[in-house]
Amino acid sequence: RGTGGVGVLVKKKICEKVVEVRRKSDRAMAVVLAFEEEVVKVICGYGSQSGRGIAEKEQFFDVMMNEWDLEKVDELVLGISDFNGHVGKWIQGFEGVHGGNGIGERNLEGRILLEFCDEKELYVTNTWFRKTEKE
Structure with missing residues (x-):
């Protein structure tokens, strides 16, 4: 249990x-x-x-x-x-998955997530719109 x-x-x-x-x-x-x-x-x-x-x-x-x-x-x-995971701000290699509005550096978990999304034809949706400073 x-x-x-x-x-x-x-x-x-x-x-x-x-x-x-x-x-x-x-x-x-x-x-x-x-x-x-x-x-x-x-x-x-x-x-x-x-x-x-x-x-x-x-x-x-x-x-x-x-x-x-x-x-x-x-x-x-x-x-x-x-x-x-942190997918970071750079989209190189994941142009169809990452929208270009991430922040910071990519970590291992972020890379695994991007590979997962790439294989399954998914998007990391919160990278497809710009966030304000508060977000």
Whole structure:
């Protein structure tokens, strides 16, 4: 039995639309909702913090990668996760993934995240818009 984990909050009025919940680990899960016109899968994850072992980080990304591999053609898939990585401000090599509005330096977790997104044709969305100083 786990001691922590991730969760997905769902409004009461759409709770009946939940058709499947898959808890993959303490750090990753998926919830599938069936609406009249659309099936939506929400993948939620919380990556290991900096300083944790590489094996733990790789295990998290493997779980996330496997969940994306289960994507069905007719599903709308949303990934909402904290990967605990810094993708940095430089986009070189990740032009289709990184929007150019990152900050700071890229760390190992950020590189792994960018490679993951590149392989799965995903975007690091918070790099596609400019943030104000407060953000």
